[in-house]
Amino acid sequence: xxxxxxxxxxxxxxxxxxxxxxxxxxxxxxxxxxxxxxxxxxxxxxxxxxxxxxxxxxxxxxxxxxxxxxxxxxxxxxxxxxxxxxxxxxxxxxxxxxxxxxxxxxxxxxxxxxxxxxxxxxxxxxxxxxxxxxxxxxxxxxxxxxxxxxxxxxxxxxxxxxxxxxxxxxxxxxxxxxxxxxxxxxxxxxxxxxxxxxxxxxxxxxxxxxxxxxxxxxxxxxxxxxxxxxxxxxxxxxxxxxxxxxxxxxxxxxxxxxxxxxxxxxxxxxxxxxxxxxxxxxxxxxxxxxxxxxxxxxxxxxxxxxxxxxxxxxxxxxxxxxxxxxxxxxxxxxx
Numbered sequence: 001x002x003x004x005x006x007x008x009x010x011x012x013x014x015x016x017x018x019x020x021x022x023x024x025x026x027x028x029x030x031x032x033x034x035x036x037x038x039x040x041x042x043x044x045x046x047x048x049x050x051x052x053x054x055x056x057x058x059x060x061x062x063x064x065x066x067x068x069x070x071x072x073x074x075x076x077x078x079x080x081x082x083x084x085x086x087x088x089x090x091x092x093x094x095x096x097x098x099x100x101x102x103x104x105x106x107x108x109x110x111x112x113x114x115x116x117x118x119x120x121x122x123x124x125x126x127x128x129x130x131x132x133x134x135x136x137x138x139x140x141x142x143x144x145x146x147x148x149x150x151x152x153x154x155x156x157x158x159x160x161x162x163x164x165x166x167x168x169x170x171x172x173x174x175x176x177x178x179x180x181x182x183x184x185x186x187x188x189x190x191x192x193x194x195x196x197x198x199x200x201x202x203x204x205x206x207x208x209x210x211x212x213x214x215x216x217x218x219x220x221x222x223x224x225x226x227x228x229x230x231x232x233x234x235x236x237x238x239x240x241x242x243x244x245x246x247x248x249x250x251x252x253x254x255x256x257x258x259x260x261x262x263x264x265x266x267x268x269x270x271x272x273x274x275x276x277x278x279x280x281x282x283x284x285x286x287x288x289x290x291x292x293x294x295x296x297x298x299x300x301x302x303x304x305x306x307x308x309x310x311x312x313x314x315x316x317x318x319x320x321x322x323x324x325x326x327x328x329x330x331x332x333x334x335x
Contacts, residue, residue: 004108005044005230013074013146014053020073023061031056044230047109054138065172067138068180071145076153081220082106083150086205088212092155093201102220104227109139120162121198123147124191137168140192147194148181155203162196165189229272232258233279236269240283244307251276285321288314292326293333299326 011034018025032052058066077083082099089095096114103110112125125140144164151159161183169188171177177185239254254276255265269275284306291302300311308314318326 004047006047006050006107006109007044007080007105009077009080010107011045011049011053013077014070014142016075017070017073017142018057020075021061021070023057028053028056028060031060044227047107050109050139058138065141065176067141068145068172068176070138071142072180074142074146074149077146077150080106081216081223085213085216085220086154087207088209088216089205090208090210091201091205092151092159092203095154095205096201098217098220102224105220105223109143116198116201119198120195121201122193122195124193133168137166137171140166140168141171144192144194145180154205155200156206158203159196159200161194164195165191165193167192229268232268233272233274236265236276236279237283240280244283244287245305249280249307281317281321284308284317288318288326289322289329289333292330302326 015025015029018028032049032055034049034053054067057070058064063069082102082105085098085102086095089098100112100114103112110125112123115122115124148159148161161181163184163186164177164181166185166187167189171185171187174185235258236254239257240249243249243253243257251265252262255262258265260268266276269279288302288306291297291305292299297305299314303311303314306314308317315325318324318329322329324332
């Protein structure tokens with residue numbers, strides 16, 4: 001898997017929660033480096049944006065338990081393919097297993113598994129080796145509220161958590177956790193787990209519909225394949241970045257770096273509605289703009305850094321991208 005990302009819905013839910021909590025949304029988003037159009041866009045966001053969001057939310061709100069408290073303001077998770085897949089299943093257990101199979105559609109931060117024991121069962125999100133402590137804590141507490149609300153909605157209020165384990169050391173007071181989750185919470189565990197009675201797995205879902213289920217499963221599968229293509233484009237971009245200066249950036253060298261044949265790479269990029277030349281051109285364009293706007297590197301050096309062999313080729317390409325010469329662009333941006 002390439003870079004870890006979240007679906008756009010994660011950012012939107014977070015944005016709606018800070019609005020509902022009456023917090024200064026603009027200030028938090030600006031501090032986190034998130035533009036309002038990103039919230040409304042359908043692009044996936046890097047997991048790093050979560051870190052910036054939670055650091056900003058804690059700083060601006062001055063609330064060390066901000067994840068727990070924003071979780072209370074999260075809107076109900078609705079209208080996504082996973083919700084449709086869940087509610088068209090025969091019972092809660094079937095819906096849950098299907099949702100887990102496609103959880104990546106919501107976030108790469110989820111790697112949840114269902115474990116069934118004799119008299120109890122639990123969902124575990126593993127140890128999340130990628131997670132920084134502040135993100136891990138706020139994200140886990142907030143997501144737990146969203147999950148509980150969704151499970152209660154699906155089961156018409158019948159789902160009840162027995163207790164929750166969190167894999168971070170420091171958190172809120174016991175009674176504050178009990179107020180929010182209505183069950184005991186224990187910190188400093190190896191894994192984050194949500195324990196509940198296994199009998200709820202048999203709970204029949206009133207909207208169950210086998211015909212719709214097939215459609216939703218097909219749609220979820222297509223979205224997962226789309227995500228795999230998105231990963232591939234990200235990997236191609238990173239490979240371009242590491243080979244650009246050497247002047248060895250070709251479809252063949254990048255395919256070799258990704259351990260696939262050039263033909264296969266060409267086909268997969270075509271399925272992702274792009275091409276190697278398009279990604280390369282876009283990468284060079286962004287890099288050139290960034291270097292011209294934010295550094296004092298000479299244009300000759302930028303020609304080299306963007307992988308062009310001749311200044312004249314670079315000038316022509318830049319004029320095509322921006323309708324300006326590199327010098328005009330730099331003057332305008334650095335004015």
